[in-house]
Amino acid sequence: MVREKLNKYIINYVEKRILPSPADASLLLPSTFSLGKLPTKYPDNCNLSEKISLGTMFYDFHLLYPNVRKITEKTDYCTTCHIHKQNIKYASNEVERDTAESLLNTHLELAAEAREYYKFENVEAAKLSEPSLFQVISFDWAKNWELPKYLHQPGDLYFLSRQKIGIFAINNEVIDNQTFFCSPDVELSCYGKGPNVVISLLDYYPESMPIKPRRLSLFADNCGAQNKNNYVLWYLLYKSFITKKFDEIVLNFLIQGHTKFSCDRSFGCAKN
Numbered sequence: 353m354v355r356e357k358l359n360k361y362i363i364n365y366v367e368k369r370i371l372p373s374p375a376d377a378s379l380l381l382p383s384t385f386s387l388g389k390l391p392t393k394y395p396d397n398c399n400l401s402e403k404i405s406l407g408t409m410f411y412d413f414h415l416l417y418p419n420v421r422k423i424t425e426k427t428d429y430c431t432t433c434h435i436h437k438q439n440i441k442y443a444s445n446e447v448e449r450d451t452a453e454s455l456l457n458t459h460l461e462l463a464a465e466a467r468e469y470y471k472f473e474n475v476e477a478a479k480l481s482e483p484s485l486f487q488v489i490s491f492d493w494a495k496n497w498e499l500p501k502y503l504h505q506p507g508d509l510y511f512l513s514r515q516k517i518g519i520f521a522i523n524n525e526v527i528d529n530q531t532f533f534c535s536p537d538v539e540l541s542c543y544g545k546g547p548n549v550v551i552s553l554l555d556y557y558p559e560s561m562p563i564k565p566r567r568l569s570l571f572a573d574n575c576g577a578q579n580k581n582n583y584v585l586w587y588l589l590y591k592s593f594i595t596k597k598f599d600e601i602v603l604n605f606l607i608q609g610h611t612k613f614s615c616d617r618s619f620g621c622a623k624n
């Protein structure tokens with residue numbers, strides 16, 4: 353019974369923090385993840401820390417998640433985390449260190465809450481809902497790709513400039529299906545990746561959905577030039593209030609520096 357409770361508690365803790373891998377279909381945990389932080393957060397009515405050792409917890413964790421990896425700090429870079437970590441490292445006294453630690457913990461809690469909101473209150477909720485009522489889509493630009501792409505690059509190609517293409521992706525989170533839109537070199541240099549292109553593609557995608565939901569939740573990163581600007585907001589207001597095609601559209605932005613989501617995972621799969 354205690355073991356079951358422990359497993360449930362581990363799952364609850366881990367699922368809130370788990371991230372999709374940008375390279376393949378595996379799952380990752382943030383570099384700051386630590387099972388050692390768990391016992392201090394046990395609910396008051398659950399005296400598990402008295403009965404279960406940290407070693408047992410690690411054992412159960414590896415049984416539950418045999419293929420989950422932790423991201424290295426090098427690839428899990430967030431400017432805010434970096435600044436707080438530097439402040440902790442170079443604090444001149446206890447007060448400064450405690451302040452920096454509490455700021456870092458607050459920031460990480462916020463990131464975990466944002467992840468929970470994205471995963472459970474949207475993606476999982478949409479999976480349980482009728483497609484005609486609620487759906488979730490996420491969208492993002494990939495870094496420009498260069499074509500042709502070789503696994504082993506011929507030497508001469510190093511001295512030639514290849515064609516760049518811009519990749520915009522929209523992921524239907526409910527069925528985990530990603531649609532890629534490619535902008536060739538010329539169009540990319542003419543139109544860029546601004547709100548004009550984003551709105552055009554966002555306008556196309558829901559229209560092409562076989563079942564259009566009454567409530568649509570959108571997820572994007574914090575890029576002001578592409579997603580987080582007045583043009584996108586005005587367009588979404590137009591879509592819901594003027595055309596009345598949706599009863600409600602919610603545009604969500606993930607916490608800066610912690611924006612890994614389904615789009616990144618599919619970019620990684622497509623690249624490989």
Ligand SMILES: [Zn+2]
Nearest residue numbers: 430432433609
């Ligand atoms: Zn951070």
